[in-house]
Amino acid sequence: MTDLHLVVGGLLTRDPVLAPLLLNHAAALQWAQAPAPxxxxxxxxxxxxxxxxxxxxxxxxxxxxxxxxxxxxxxLDTVLDTVHAVLTRGPIRVERLADADVPDIGGGTVSRAATWALTLAAPDVLDRPATGYRSSGAASSNR
Structure with a gap:
């Protein structure tokens, strides 16, 4: 798994709208079922x-x-727009390329896909500490 996959996965799973939708997909994969509704x-x-x-x-x-x-x-538009908004909040260069114009209807669901071109804005983003945190050697005193 690449750093880009880790960053995007983290962004998507932390979003309160998208996380349950990803979980539904994972459950369907686990049980070898058609896409969850x-x-x-x-x-x-x-x-x-x-x-x-x-x-x-x-x-x-x-x-x-x-x-x-x-x-x-x-x-469907709302969900895909939410994905776009979440992606643009991360340390990623995001370009939305294409949305399927016509939804696919089948198996009890309606679906639509969108594609984004992504690159990490800073390739070493996972090697740097989060902003606002001190290194372990910089403990503070409460006195």
């Missing part, structure tokens, strides 16, 4: 576009909602 399925590919930055990857997220969901198309 409300889930997101992320997938990765190398970014081989001409001029793509080194270390860049493409993240495609397929969002699924139940066909019984009121306004399923609006719900």
């Amino acid at each position: 409300t889930s997101i399925a992320p997938s990765w590919a190398a970014d081989e576009r001409p001029g793509a930055p080194d270390g860049g990857e493409l993240l495609t997220v397929e969002a699924h909602v139940s066909r019984d969901t009121p306004h399923p198309h609006r719900c």
